[in-house]
Amino acid sequence: MEFTVTTANPAQKKAGVLVIGVFERRRLSDIGARIDQATDGYLRGILANGDLDGETNTSLLLYDVPGIRARRVLLVGCGKASEFDRRAYRKVNAWVAGLLERSRATDALTCLPAIQVRGVDAGDRARVTVEATETRRYRFDEFRSEPNTPKHPLSRLALHVADGDDKAKAEAGIAHARSLAAGVHLARDLANRPANVCTPTHLAEQARALDQQYDHVHTTVLEESDMEELGMGAMLAVSRGSREPAKLITMSWQGAGPDKAPVVFVGKGVTFDSGGISIKPAAAMDEMKYDMGGAASVFGLIRACAELRIDANVVGLVPAAENMPDGAAYRPGDILKTMSGQTIEIINTDAEGRLLLCDTLTYAKRFSPDTIIDIATLTGACIVALGHHASAVLSTNDQLARQLMQAGERAGDRAWQLPIWDEYQEQLKSPFADFSHVGGQPAGTITAACFLSRFTKDYKRWAHLDIAGTAWTRGDSKGATGRPVPLMLQYLLDHHDGR
Ligand code: BES
Ligand code: MN
Ligand code: ZN
Numbered sequence: 001m002e003f004t005v006t007t008a009n010p011a012q013k014k015a016g017v018l019v020i021g022v023f024e025r026r027r028l029s030d031i032g033a034r035i036d037q038a039t040d041g042y043l044r045g046i047l048a049n050g051d052l053d054g055e056t057n058t059s060l061l062l063y064d065v066p067g068i069r070a071r072r073v074l075l076v077g078c079g080k081a082s083e084f085d086r087r088a089y090r091k092v093n094a095w096v097a098g099l100l101e102r103s104r105a106t107d108a109l110t111c112l113p114a115i116q117v118r119g120v121d122a123g124d125r126a127r128v129t130v131e132a133t134e135t136r137r138y139r140f141d142e143f144r145s146e147p148n149t150p151k152h153p154l155s156r157l158a159l160h161v162a163d164g165d166d167k168a169k170a171e172a173g174i175a176h177a178r179s180l181a182a183g184v185h186l187a188r189d190l191a192n193r194p195a196n197v198c199t200p201t202h203l204a205e206q207a208r209a210l211d212q213q214y215d216h217v218h219t220t221v222l223e224e225s226d227m228e229e230l231g232m233g234a235m236l237a238v239s240r241g242s243r244e245p246a247k248l249i250t251m252s253w254q255g256a257g258p259d260k261a262p263v264v265f266v267g268k269g270v271t272f273d274s275g276g277i278s279i280k281p282a283a284a285m286d287e288m289k290y291d292m293g294g295a296a297s298v299f300g301l302i303r304a305c306a307e308l309r310i311d312a313n314v315v316g317l318v319p320a321a322e323n324m325p326d327g328a329a330y331r332p333g334d335i336l337k338t339m340s341g342q343t344i345e346i347i348n349t350d351a352e353g354r355l356l357l358c359d360t361l362t363y364a365k366r367f368s369p370d371t372i373i374d375i376a377t378l379t380g381a382c383i384v385a386l387g388h389h390a391s392a393v394l395s396t397n398d399q400l401a402r403q404l405m406q407a408g409e410r411a412g413d414r415a416w417q418l419p420i421w422d423e424y425q426e427q428l429k430s431p432f433a434d435f436s437h438v439g440g441q442p443a444g445t446i447t448a449a450c451f452l453s454r455f456t457k458d459y460k461r462w463a464h465l466d467i468a469g470t471a472w473t474r475g476d477s478k479g480a481t482g483r484p485v486p487l488m489l490q491y492l493l494d495h496h497d498g499r
Contacts, residue, residue: 001137002156003130003178005170006109010160011038011068016105017061018070019096021112022047023081024054031114031160032075039067043075054078056088057095061103070109074099078115089117089125090412093132100154101136107156113170114160122166126159126173128412131486133157134181140192140479176308180489183304184482190296191471191480195272195289200239200247200320203269203295207249207318210299214306216255222248230363233337234344234355235319241276241329242322248360249318251298253305256498261370262313263496265488266360268353268376269295269320276323276349277331290480291353293471294375295320300485301492308489311498315367319356323349335433339363340455345430347438353378354437354451361455361462370496371400371461374452375484376468381444383469390416391470391484394449395463396456404463404487407494411486415465420449428454 010018010031021029026047028036036043042065046052052060058077065073076099078084078092093112100108113125120128133154141147161170190198190206204221211219224245227236232248239246249269252262270291274280280288298316305314330336334346336355339362344355353376364372382392391408393415395401401417408415427439427447435454439447449464456462470483 001133001154003174004156004158005126005167005174006158006160007163007167010109010111011035013069013109013158015070015107015109015158017072017074017100017103017108018068019074019076019108019110019112021078021092021115022052022054022075023078023084026053027081029078029111029115031111035068035111039065042066043073046075052077056091059095059099072103072105084115085118086120086128086410087412089120090128090132093129094135097132097136101150104152106152106154107158108154109158109160111160114162121169122161123169123173126161126170127177129159130174130177131180134177135184138185138188140189142189142193179304179307180486182307183300183489184485186303187296187300187482187485188480190299191290191293193289195322198289198292199244199271200269200322201244203271203292203318203320204247204249206299207251210251210302210306216253217302217306218252218254220250230339231337232339232359232363234339235321235359237330237334237336238323238352238355239321241326242324244271244322246319246321248363249320251302251316251318253302253314255305255310256313260313262315262367263492264315264317264364264367264369264372265298265301266317266319266357266364266372266374267294267296267298268292268356268374268378269318270353270356271320271322273323273350273352274325276352277325277329278349279325280350287472290472291377292320293377293467293480296480297375297467297471297483297485297488300482301488304485304489305492310492312492312496314492315369317360317364319360321356323352338455342435342454343433344435344437345433347436351438351448354448357452358455361452365458369459372456372459373463373465373488375465375488377471378466379445379448379468382466385418385445386416386469388469388473390414391487392445392466393417393463394420394446394466396420396453397461397463400461400463403495404465404491407491408484408487411490413483413486415484415487418446418449420446420453425450
């Protein structure tokens with residue numbers, strides 16, 4: 001897919017489709033009004049007929065518009081001009097990306113990036129436009145005999161901006177969006193891949209492939225024997241019921257000098273979660289192939305960092321294992337010794353994610369992280385609390401939680417904070433071990449984070465992202481979303497990029 005930036009008069013440019021924004025009450029955007037002059041008021045005439053008011057998610061496709069060289073004009077509703085902010089701009093672009101896909105045009109010229117948006121410069125506008133197009137273009141065809149790609153896909157999109165200054169900004173925005181898209185696509189591919197293909201061993205191979213593909217990305221993989229030596233009793237217990245050997249994957253992007261402390265990301269990599277001996281009901285169990293969505297997002301983030309060559313050191317840790325019932329599987333009531341030395345009583349073998357994470361969080365100390373963030377499809381309770389719109393952020397550092405929420409807002413990949421007050425810690429009391437690994441029904445997302453917090457005491461900046469509701473969508477577009485790669489990349493750019 002080719003993206004270009006142009007400042008030339010849109011009326012005089014050839015294009016399969018020319019996209020023009022219209023605000024509510026039939027108000028053409030400024031650039032639209034200029035194009036209308038070339039059409040001798042034709043567009044205004046159409047609007048005066050009342051065919052399009054300008055509400056969001058409405059549009060009008062026109063053919064043979066006089067005075068311009070594009071074959072079709074797509075008038076698209078942008079909502080109220082006074083409410084046209086970053087979110088509204090993102091929404092319109094997503095809507096247009098869908099319309100362009102369904103049109104038969106192979107090239108288009110969009111004037112949306114020329115519209116002023118409160119608090120959003122031309123670079124960000126171009127970025128959002130390209131992100132929306134790339135998100136829409138994604139296909140997962142690996143396992144189909146016939147690819148389901150459209151016959152005449154959009155292959156060129158030109159972005160119209162006001163002047164040369166904006167052109168340079170928009171070009172940088174496009175490069176940014178492409179790097180992010182490369183990361184998001186990788187995350188979606190990995191999470192969409194079925195568990196019979198995407199095993200812990202497969203993830204390890206993918207991590208080695210990133211090492212091969214990019215300078216300054218380095219991968220190492222620990223085997224179960226290494227974990228045994230490290231004393232990772234929790235992680236190994238989860239893997240024991242599976243025929244697939246567990247792997248502990250380390251990927252690092254070295255974009256800054258060796259003295260700069262890294263930001264460490266830990267992604268839950270359960271390649272299939274049957275629940276183990278506390279087996280899950282059959283309904284929707286297929287979705288548990290996405291239980292490595294946290295891991296997938298870490299892969300995607302490392303790739304995006306390498307594509308953008310960001311000036312920061314980033315370490316991605318992925319504990320990968322499969323949770324299965326078997327004669328060797330761990331059981332409810334078992335008591336395990338974690339790498340930290342603390343002992344835990346297993347209540348339910350379906351709470352496996354926190355067991356992978358706790359040992360990996362302990363292991364991460366060797367990287368002396370400036371900040372450490374774990375990402376996991378950890379609790380069904382998170383979907384109850386926040387649905388599919390926001391990831392949950394839980395942190396012992398309020399500043400970090402705020403920074404993550406702000407990054408998510410900016411990237412169109414929202415997160416919302418839940419508390420981890422001491423009162424909730426009470427729920428983890430155990431009569432048999434140092435503590436229990438499940439805190440009962442109430443506040444399941446919070447008590448899971450409370451459990452993790454007992455392994456992160458040495459970190460000043462630790463946060464946990466529960467992405468159970470955001471890592472994939474159900475219904476027609478069922479599949480992986482690639483979230484929260486956009487949030488995490490934005491966070492790195494805002495707070496750790498040395499440039
Ligand atoms: N992977 C699941 C959480 C999950 C459920 C993610 C549904 C996405 C959709 C996790 O391993 C799990 O099973 N959690 C249990 C914890 C409980 C046993 C304390 C849950 O949420 O029911
Ligand atoms: Mn589970
Ligand atoms: Zn799980």
